[in-house]
Amino acid sequence: MKRLILSLAFLVSVAAAATPAFAQQSGGLRVDFQGPGGHSSGAYGRVSALHAAARAVILIQKALPAGSYQITNLTGGNSVNSIASDGLIEIKLTAANAAAYQALVAAVTKAAADGAAAENAFRGVKPGDLTSGAPATVRSFVKPS
Amino acid sequence: MPATIPPPVAAAAEKIANDPQIAALLKDQSTDAAAKARWNQFLELVRIPSPSRQENLKAAEIHRRLVAEWGFSPSEVMTRADGVIEASDTNIVDGLPVYNACVVIKGSYSGRADAVNYKGQFPKVLVEGHIDVVNPEELPKTGDPSIRIKLQPYAQPVVATPEELAAIPDELSFDARGRVVENDKYATASKVFANAKDAEANGGVRIYVPGYGDMMPSTSNAFVLAAAMKKHNIKPVYDIWICGTAGEEGKGNLAGMKQLYGFDQKAGTGSNPLNFVANFGLEGGGTVNFLGSYRFEMKFKAPLPRGGGATGPSAPEAMAAAIARISDVKTPSELRDGAPRTTYTVGRASCEPPPAGRTVAPSCSLEVDMRSPRKETLDEIRNNIEPMFQAGASAENARYGRKDGSPEGITLELMWYGLRPAFVADNVDNVAVHAGLQSGIQLGVLTSPMVGAGSGSLNDNVPANTGIPTYQFTLASSAAGAGGHAFWEWGTRGAPATEVARMHRVLTAALIVSGFHAADGTVVPPAVGPLGKRTREVAR
Numbered sequence: 053m054k055r056l057i058l059s060l061a062f063l064v065s066v067a068a069a070a071t072p073a074f075a076q077q078s079g080g081l082r083v084d085f086q087g088p089g090g091h092s093s094g095a096y097g098r099v100s101a102l103h104a105a106a107r108a109v110i111l112i113q114k115a116l117p118a119g120s121y122q123i124t125n126l127t128g129g130n131s132v133n134s135i136a137s138d139g140l141i142e143i144k145l146t147a148a149n150a151a152a153y154q155a156l157v158a159a160v161t162k163a164a165a166d167g168a169a170a171e172n173a174f175r176g177v178k179p180g181d182l183t184s185g186a187p188a189t190v191r192s193f194v195k196p197s
Numbered sequence: 198m199p200a201t202i203p204p205p206v207a208a209a210a211e212k213i214a215n216d217p218q219i220a221a222l223l224k225d226q227s228t229d230a231a232a233k234a235r236w237n238q239f240l241e242l243v244r245i246p247s248p249s250r251q252e253n254l255k256a257a258e259i260h261r262r263l264v265a266e267w268g269f270s271p272s273e274v275m276t277r278a279d280g281v282i283e284a285s286d287t288n289i290v291d292g293l294p295v296y297n298a299c300v301v302i303k304g305s306y307s308g309r310a311d312a313v314n315y316k317g318q319f320p321k322v323l324v325e326g327h328i329d330v331v332n333p334e335e336l337p338k339t340g341d342p343s344i345r346i347k348l349q350p351y352a353q354p355v356v357a358t359p360e361e362l363a364a365i366p367d368e369l370s371f372d373a374r375g376r377v378v379e380n381d382k383y384a385t386a387s388k389v390f391a392n393a394k395d396a397e398a399n400g401g402v403r404i405y406v407p408g409y410g411d412m413m414p415s416t417s418n419a420f421v422l423a424a425a426m427k428k429h430n431i432k433p434v435y436d437i438w439i440c441g442t443a444g445e446e447g448k449g450n451l452a453g454m455k456q457l458y459g460f461d462q463k464a465g466t467g468s469n470p471l472n473f474v475a476n477f478g479l480e481g482g483g484t485v486n487f488l489g490s491y492r493f494e495m496k497f498k499a500p501l502p503r504g505g506g507a508t509g510p511s512a513p514e515a516m517a518a519a520i521a522r523i524s525d526v527k528t529p530s531e532l533r534d535g536a537p538r539t540t541y542t543v544g545r546a547s548c549e550p551p552p553a554g555r556t557v558a559p560s561c562s563l564e565v566d567m568r569s570p571r572k573e574t575l576d577e578i579r580n581n582i583e584p585m586f587q588a589g590a591s592a593e594n595a596r597y598g599r600k601d602g603s604p605e606g607i608t609l610e611l612m613w614y615g616l617r618p619a620f621v622a623d624n625v626d627n628v629a630v631h632a633g634l635q636s637g638i639q640l641g642v643l644t645s646p647m648v649g650a651g652s653g654s655l656n657d658n659v660p661a662n663t664g665i666p667t668y669q670f671t672l673a674s675s676a677a678g679a680g681g682h683a684f685w686e687w688g689t690r691g692a693p694a695t696e697v698a699r700m701h702r703v704l705t706a707a708l709i710v711s712g713f714h715a716a717d718g719t720v721v722p723p724a725v726g727p728l729g730k731r732t733r734e735v736a737r
Contacts, residue, residue, distance in 0.1 A: 086357070086358050088683060088685075089680075089682065089683035089684065089685075090680070090681065090682055090683050091411070091681050091682040092540060092541075092542045092544055092566045092568070092682070093488065093540045093566075093568050093654055094681065094682075095681070095682070095683075096538075096540035096542070100524070100542055100543065102520065102543055102544075102545070102546055103520060103521075103523075103524035103542075103543060105517070105520075106516075106517040106518075106519075106520030106521040106524060106543075106546075107521050107524060109513070109514055109517035109518075109521070110517060110518065110521045113514065113596075118508070119508060122508075122511070122556050122557070123511055123513040123514055123517075123558075124513070124548075124551055124556050124557075124558055125513060125548045125550070125558060126513040126516060126517055126546060126548055126561060127546055127547045127548060128545070128546055129543070129544045129545035129546060129564070130331055130332055130333075130334045130447075130544075130545065130682075130684075131249070131331040131334065131446060131447035131448070131544055131545060131564075131682070132447055132448055132492050132494070132544040132545055132564040132565070132566045132615070133331070133446060133447060133490075133492075133544055133566050133654075133682070134331050134447075134542075134544050134545075134682040134683070135542050135544070135682070135683075136542070136543070136544060136545065136546075137683050137684055138359075138684075141513075144556055171524065174524065174525065182355075184355070184679035184680065185354065185355035185679060186355040186356070186357060186679070186680065186683075186685055187357045
C-alpha cells in the first residue's frame with residue numbers, strides 16, 4: 053500500500069512538472085529606478101533613485117508573503133556626495149504555480165511604481181516636470197533577470 | 198560682509214595688473230591659437246577618468262605634459278608618480294596614496310640671506326583646482342578607460358537615461374596619442390557662445406562629459422597659467438605652487454588638501470608642512486564660508502544562513518529599512534524658517550554578491566552625506582539620521598524575532614567616517630580675501646570689497662580650518678551647462694576672452710600675496726609674512 057501511494061505521488065509530481073500552470077515557479081526580477089541625480093548639496097531637493105528603491109523594498113515586504121521572495125541585491129548611486137540617479141533591486145521569486153508567480157511579479161511592479169511615486173511626492177515633483185532640462189521624476193522599470 | 202583693503206594691497210594690485218610682463222602673458226593668451234590650445238588641452242584632459250582616490254591616470258598625464266610640453270624641468274614638478282610630496286608629513290590619507298599634481302613657479306625669497314623658513318620650508322602660495330570627478334565611479338579594470346565625449350544639438354531634449362546618452366551618435370575623436378581630432382564634430386563642439394539661448398539659436402551642442410562643470414575647465418586652465426608664467430618668466434618673491442588636487446569628490450575626504458596641509462582628521466589639526474601662507478581655490482566665486490559635512494559608510498552584515506534553507510534577516514532589507522527612514526527626513530532648513538540650509542542624501546549603496554550557489558547577500562553598505570554651514574544644524578541632522586542605521590537593522594531583526602547584537606541578527610559596522618569641518622568666516626580681513634577682492638576691483642569685476650554670505654563645501658575647508666587664509670576664483674568659461682555629478686553632466690564652450698580675464702585676476706591676486714618682481718626692476722613686497730599658520734607642529 054505504501055509503495056502504491058509513493059508511486060501515485062511520483063506520477064502526480066511528474067504530471068505537475070509537465071503542466072506549467074500547476075508547477076512551482078521561480079525566477080528573478082531586475083527592478084531599475086532612474087532619476088536625474090545631481091550634486092548632493094547643490095541639487096538638494098531632487099528625487100533620489102536609491103531612496104525610491106529603498107521605499108519600494110519596504111512596500112515589497114508588505115505586499116509579498118514571507119518566503120515568496122528574496123532580495124539578493126540593492127544598489128545605486130555613484131558617490132557619497134551625489135544624489136543617486138540610479139537604483140536597482142534584484143529579487144528572486146518563488147510561487148506555487150505560474151499564476152501565483154505572475155501575481156508576485158505584479159505585486160513587485162506595483163511596489164516599485166509606488167516607491168517611485170512616494171519619492172516623487174516627498175520631493176514635490178510629478179511626471180513631465182523637468183530639472184535643468186532633464187526629467188525631474190524617478191521612474192521604475194521591471195524586467196526578468 | 199565688507200573687508201578693509203590695506204593701501205599697500207591696492208597699490209600692489211594696480212602695479213601688478215598693469216605690469217608689461219603680465220600684459221605680454223595676457224596678449225599671448227588672447228590669440229586664437231592660444232584659445233584653441235586651451236580648449237584642446239581641456240578636452241584631452243577631461244576624457245581621462247579620474248575617480249576620487251584613483252586620480253593616478255590624470256595626474257600622470259599632467260606630470261608628463263608639465264615636463265614634455267609645458268616647459269618645466271623635472272625638479273619643478275613637486276609631486277611624484279607614487280603620490281608622495283617629499284616635504285609633507287601626510288603622504289597617506291585613509292590608507293591610500295594621494296595623487297596630486299603640483300608644479301612650482303620659483304620665487305626669489307629663498308635666495309635672500311635673511312629668508313625665514315619653517316623647518317626648511319620657505320613660504321608658498323597655493324593655487325589649486327581638483328582633478329577628480331564623480332563619474333565614473335571607478336577606473337575600468339580592462340580596455341581603454343577613456344571617456345567618450347558626446348555631442349547633442351540643443352533642439353533635442355536632455356538625455357533621460359545613461360542608455361540614451363550612450364546612443365548619441367556624435368562624439369569627439371582622439372588619436373592614439375590622446376590628441377583631439379580636429380574634424381567636423383570638433384568644429385561643431387568648438388563653437389563659442391554667449392549663453393544657452395545663443396547656443397540654441399546658432400547651432401550649439403551640449404558636450405556631455407563628466408567634469409565639464411565640476412571642474413576640469415578651471416583646473417586645466419590653472420596649468421595653462423602655470424606654463425604661461427614659466428614662458429614669460431613671471432617672477433614672484435615667494436614660491437607659487439599650482440596644483441591639480443586629488444580627493445575632493447566622493448569618498449576622497451579632501452585627501453589632496455590633507456596632504457598639502459598636513460591635516461589630521463582625527464585631531465582636526467593641520468601642520469602646514471610646506472608652509473603655505475595663502476590658498477586660492479579655483480572652484481567658485483569668492484566663497485569664504487565653508488560647509489561642514491559628516492559622511493558615514495555603514496555596513497549591514499547578515500547572519501550566517503541556518504541549515505535547511507531557513508530564512509533569516511536580510512542585509513539588503515535591513516539597509517533598505519534604514520534608507521527608507523532616512524528618505525523621509527526633513528532638514529532644519531525645511532522645518533524652520535531662517536535655519537541654515539542643511540542637506541543630506543544616501544549617495545551610494547551596494548551589496549556583496551551572494552556566494553556561488555547561494556542567494557543570501559552577506560552584507561550591504563550605504564554611504565550618506567550630510568551638510569550644513571553651522572555645526573549646530575549639522576549636528577542636528579546627524580543626530581536625526583545616525584540612529585536610523587540601527588533602526589533599519591533592528592526593524593529587520595524584529596521581523597524574524599532576532600535580538601539586536603546577537604550572532605543571529607543583522608549587525609552594523611562603521612566602515613568609513615568623513616568629516617569636513619564647517620568654517621564660518623567671522624572676520625574677512627586676511628591677505629587672501631584682500632587680494633581676491635582687490636584684484637577684482639582693480640580689473641573692474643567688483644565694485645566694492647564685499648564678501649558674500651554664501652557657503653560652499655570645497656577643498657578650502659582644510660586650509661580654512663588650519664588657519665590659512667583662502668579665497669575662491671574660477672578660470673573656466675562656459676556658455677551653459679548642467680547635470681553636475683550626474684550621468685548627464687554637460688557644458689557648452691564660452692568666450693575664450695573670459696578665460697584670459699580670469700587668468701589676469703588670479704595672477705594678480707596670487708602675486709599680491711607672493712610679491713612680484715616688476716618689469717621696471719622694482720619689487721612688490723609680499724602682502725603677508727613668511728610663516729604660514731598651523732594648528733599643529735609638523736612631525737618631521
